[in-house]
Amino acid sequence: MTKKSADPANGHPPAARQVPMRDFSRSLPMSLLRAREAVMRQFRPSLREHGLTEQQWRILRALAAIEAVEVTELARTAFLLGPSLSRILRDLEARNLIERKTAKADQRRSMVSISKEGLKLMASVAPTSEAIYAEITRRFGARKLAELQDMLGELERSLAGLGGADETIAGE
Amino acid sequence: MTKKSADPANGHPPAARQVPMRDFSRSLPMSLLRAREAVMRQFRPSLREHGLTEQQWRILRALAAIEAVEVTELARTAFLLGPSLSRILRDLEARNLIERKTAKADQRRSMVSISKEGLKLMASVAPTSEAIYAEITRRFGARKLAELQDMLGELERSLAGLGGADETIAGE
DNA sequence: CGCATTCACTTAACATGTTAAGTATCTCGC
DNA sequence: GCGAGATACTTAACATGTTAAGTGAATGCG
Numbered sequence: 325m326t327k328k329s330a331d332p333a334n335g336h337p338p339a340a341r342q343v344p345m346r347d348f349s350r351s352l353p354m355s356l357l358r359a360r361e362a363v364m365r366q367f368r369p370s371l372r373e374h375g376l377t378e379q380q381w382r383i384l385r386a387l388a389a390i391e392a393v394e395v396t397e398l399a400r401t402a403f404l405l406g407p408s409l410s411r412i413l414r415d416l417e418a419r420n421l422i423e424r425k426t427a428k429a430d431q432r433r434s435m436v437s438i439s440k441e442g443l444k445l446m447a448s449v450a451p452t453s454e455a456i457y458a459e460i461t462r463r464f465g466a467r468k469l470a471e472l473q474d475m476l477g478e479l480e481r482s483l484a485g486l487g488g489a490d491e492t493i494a495g496e
Numbered sequence: 497m498t499k500k501s502a503d504p505a506n507g508h509p510p511a512a513r514q515v516p517m518r519d520f521s522r523s524l525p526m527s528l529l530r531a532r533e534a535v536m537r538q539f540r541p542s543l544r545e546h547g548l549t550e551q552q553w554r555i556l557r558a559l560a561a562i563e564a565v566e567v568t569e570l571a572r573t574a575f576l577l578g579p580s581l582s583r584i585l586r587d588l589e590a591r592n593l594i595e596r597k598t599a600k601a602d603q604r605r606s607m608v609s610i611s612k613e614g615l616k617l618m619a620s621v622a623p624t625s626e627a628i629y630a631e632i633t634r635r636f637g638a639r640k641l642a643e644l645q646d647m648l649g650e651l652e653r654s655l656a657g658l659g660g661a662d663e664t665i666a667g668e
Numbered sequence: 669c670g671c672a673t674t675c676a677c678t679t680a681a682c683a684t685g686t687t688a689a690g691t692a693t694c695t696c697g698c
Numbered sequence: 699g700c701g702a703g704a705t706a707c708t709t710a711a712c713a714t715g716t717t718a719a720g721t722g723a724a725t726g727c728g
Contacts, residue, residue: 348557348561348573349573352535352629352644352645353536353539353550354554355644355648355649356532357532358575358652359648359652360529362655363525363528363651363655365655368716377683378525379683395707396705396707401520401521403530404684404685405686406706406707406708407684407686407687407707408686410707410709411683411684411709412684415683430693430705430706432693432705433693433705457523460524463654464654468647472524473522473524473527475643476528476530476531476644477527478636479534479636480530480534482635483535483537483632483635483636549686550714551713551714566676567676567678568675568676576714576715577715577717578676579678579715579717580715580716582678582679584713584714602675602676602723604722604724605676605723
């Protein structure tokens with residue numbers, strides 16, 4: 325949609341296409357961005373009703389599956405940068421949705437876990453969330469969805485080790 | 497690393513898997529997020545060298561293809577929300593990369609266009625950007641890339657009209 | 669014409685993304 | 699054991715995402 329270029333009614337010369345590049349709207353980053361937005365648009369309202377943002381929900385979900393994790397590993401799991409996670413954890417802790425206690429062995433580490441309240445909140449959100457996911461799967465097709473996920477994973481892997489900058493991965 | 501369980505020293509029962517949900521890291525939103533990040537990680541350093549953020553680059557690219565646009569349409573094209581765009585345009589204008597002038601017919605509208613300097617900057621960034629895109633295409637495979645884009649587009653379309661909240665689209 | 673509504677932005681306020689510094693611990697070599 | 703360096707976070711600072719409110723300019727209707 326919206327493939328204008330029909331040169332509506334502005335009495336101007338063709339265009340200022342000085343710099344030749346691929347059609348911007350068809351670039352891979354834009355495709356991924358739009359697709360993700362289309363998906364998240366479905367979930368946000370429900371999360372919002374429960375006073376959760378997308379990232380907060382990611383954190384709770386990551387925590388629900390385990391007993392406790394260090395902040396750094398949680399950041400990897402929830403795909404958040406340290407500073408963002410740090411702030412969000414502060415808020416979630418203030419809301420009593422998570423708990424924190426410094427590890428005894430290493431005072432630098434703090435172990436994060438979900439609280440009873442956090443679990444209760446999750447339980448109230450999960451059904452809707454699952455229903456939405458099911459509807460998305462139904463609309464797009466379970467088979468195609470799996471195929472898409474495979475391709476996305478492959479894309480990730482094919483770009484691993486092409487780190488644009490520092491590349492501090494080493495033995496991982 | 498990845499010392500997962502091993503149950504260090506905390507005297508707690510096994511795990512807190514109270515709320516049953518799909519494996520979080522395999523959800524569609526996470527797959528899309530990670531894939532996009534893997535791609536953008538390639539571009540960011542180059543853009544950064546030229547003093548541009550991803551969004552600023554999106555705006556310049558959108559502008560390079562046309563003579564001038566209203567802010568609202570530019571927002572659609574660059575896939576940015578009004579407020580973000582508003583701020584970024586203010587900055588880009590201060591850097592003389594774009595130009596703005598209010599439309600004569602409708603004083604509310606302001607037409608945005610890329611400046612000579614903006615075009616010059618684009619010309620200096622485009623080659624590297626294209627090279628990176630080519631490398632990504634090479635690694636992932638041109639055929640698969642096209643296939644992936646198709647699927648992403650399909651996903652978008654299959655979720656259109658399922659707007660999570662207001663749904664104020666009407667005749668578009 | 670008068671004025672309520674709608675429009676096209678812009679501001680404001682708060683949450684997150686992102687990079688750079690800062691702080692407290694821990695580890696290790698000497 | 700002690701001081702340099704590495705670690706695990708946290709803070710800070712700035713840019714963007716996101717929603718709500720504000721502002722000025724068109725529109726429409728009585």
